[in-house]
Amino acid sequence: VALQKVLTQLPANYPHPILLIQHMPAAFTPTFATRLNSLCKIEVKEAESGDQLKPGCAYLAPGGMQMMLERGGAYGRIKVIAGKADMNYKPCVDITFASASKVIGGDVLAVVLTGMGADGREGARMLKGIGATVWAQDEASCVVYGMPQAVTAAGIATKSIALEHMAESI
Template identity: 70%
Template sequence: MSIRVLVVDDSSFFRRRVSDIINGAPRLEVIDVAINGKDAVEKALKLKPDVITMDIEMPVMDGITAVREIMAAIPTPILMFSSLTQEGAKATLDALEAGALDFLPKKFEDIARNKEEATAQLQQRVLQIAARRGLLRRSAPPVRAAATTQSRPTTANRVEPLASRAPSSRYRASGKSYQLTAIGTSTGGPVALQKILTQFPANYPHPILLVQHMPATFTAAFASRLNSLCNITVKEAADGDVLKPGVAYLAPGGMQMMLEGRASNCKIRIIDGGERMNYKPSVDVTFGSAAKIYQDKVLSIVLTGMGADGREGARMLKSSGSTVWAQDEESCVVYGMPQAVAKAGISTEDLPLDRVAERVLIELKRSR
């Protein structure tokens, strides 16, 4: 059975281009197109597609509003098309928070070296997120409005840190001692990271390294958004940053984040991504670097994402005596990266997304 796709864009040229690519895959079929957000909502309700590709800037109703309405009425995997600009980054993050699962640049040359590679990437993304349709329809969670403030959380809008709540009896701490938390993720990661980090208290006991596969123009906006929502401090990592407790450092897009020095006075080094690396930033690079300096003192987690980035870095961490956990299949947007770690026998626990923060804080509270 074909995966039925609704293509939404106000440009007839782009609708035709995307439709041709999608129809070129054996398992994919474009069942209709929509010319604006209002048209998209109406056709989503009528046709019940398996996947929707959505532009952001459109007349009548923009893509973000359309995503909210579709997710509230008939939750459907949605792939956004965005521009690689600061404004495009903010709008894309709004769309992901509204319920979209993934995004791609509208200029396909920004994600691939040639036409064939760009075509394969788009087809693969549609196929990957299509697998979430059944779970979305069954769970249908309420959609939260996108954040607009860039100030620190107030008493009214901050998430109550889990450290102030009664611990669950479901988990038991290992008794290990840690000096660093490291998290790697890709597709579905922005929402997953927000869900986890907003539950950490301001007095989180050590630094946090974040590696999210994202274009260079997106990481600064994403770090700023997380910082506005979290009790901890979140920043885009800069070369020479000294790691501090309660601060999360997001690897810049297009670059690699490594560590140097000793655990007691560790610094971040941001280096060129390199042409041979598939991922910039790469979870493997950052995890491997952390293993060399922190040895058995790292609590690491591999979250939702395509591919296997993080497996070899996680292997190095485990060999050094550190702890490796993975997100479970059911709560992942794409069960690629966590699956690679789990299948290799590297992770010791597979956790649902809504329990990751709780599990981390139990582990750290009991280990100190």
């Protein structure tokens, strides 16, 4: 619901690519991406290895896999790999954020929305360490304040924003 609320407010000419990491099983991500695509002005698709990042397109990490970036094209290219069996999250926000820090550097806005656990905190720390901007959803508008709280409590998030104001802030 949080992703839908933010993504549906972005204009068709949104000038940047978007990476989406949602803790979701593999059976659900293709349908979720298709549903978001039907509701949004931007394009939303389930990410595939080799996808060239392009402005106005959101790439949803496939469930059960890890989404990383590699150099290639103007913005980078997606690489989808199987996650290690012992990983708690597949996809994992920390892995995607860490990959973005290496490929894109500090020219990133990382936004951590409602979710359980602390996934995203260490990747956000890496991004912030090289000059990226990190925002978190505020506690009052979260269903579960775990992930946003982890980046906020660690002093990584520079802003705490209500879900209803996130799209306009972005």
